[in-house]
Amino acid sequence: MIKTKSFWAVIRILLFQLLAIVIVSCASSDSKSKVESPKPQPPTDIKEEIKPKEIWPKRGKIKEYFTAYGEENLETQVKLKTRLGDIVIELFDDTPLHRANFIHHIKRGLYEKTIFYRVIPDFMIQGGNSDNDETTERRDGVESYYIPSEVNPNHIHKRGAVAMAMNYHNNPENKSSQYDFYIVIGKTFNNAEIDATEEEYGYKYPAKSRGIYQSIGGTPHLDGKHTVFGRVIEGMEIVEKIAGVKRDSGDWPNTDVMINYEILQ
Helix, strand or coil: CHHHHHHHHHHHHHHHHHHHHHHHHHHHHHHHHHHHCCCCCCCCCCCCCCCCCCCCCCCCCHHHHHHHHHHHCCCCEEEEEECCEEEEEEECCCCHHHHHHHHHHHHCCCCCCEEEEEEECCCEEEEEECCCHHHHHHCCCCCCCCECCCCCCCCCCECCEEEEEECCCCCCCCCEEEEEEEEECCECCCHHHHHHHHHHHCCCCCHHHHHHHHHCCECHHHCCCCCEEEEEEECHHHHHHHHCCCECCCCCECCCCEEEEEECC
């Protein structure tokens, strides 16, 4: 009997040990599963959009900024769309800072909701600015600056010329405005009138320019001061229409002529 009891005692001990091993093994396996499980991940097709920090021109670095910008943005044709029709302008490559500044303002939204706010028949229409609050908000954070002059004797203020406005006070270098541009209408001049303009403004007009002002017309008294950086290639009749709208005593149209900008090429 002693031998029989001893045998079953051994068997029971072995069974308990085997059961303990199985339980520990299951617990260990379950613990490992929880530790190694990765945290839930978002679907691979949903990515957080990280917007690049916008860089704006800084005073003192205008030439460097727009030289670099112009090398990366080579467009030279823009359509100005208004309620009276469209105007297509070509921008000159040899006034690179002004060309780049104009393209920059279109691409960065700084010309949105701007208007032709000064219109004078037989002289010009001026645009690029606005009293709209959204326009002001869009330009927040952009420092006020002037564009270095790029006056070029090959680009005169003939009919259809596109040029930049400027401040006449404390501006000996004839730097251009940040936003305000104008399109020339003008009128024709005879030799005597050109002579008188030369005397009044102290600017000598070469024979080629004289011939253009006599045949095509323009505003010669602005030569040598304002930078001409483009020309109208389609839509001068629309420029004339805009110049002819009813306006107040400050030459601001009674009904706004909004400009929508489209880069063509």
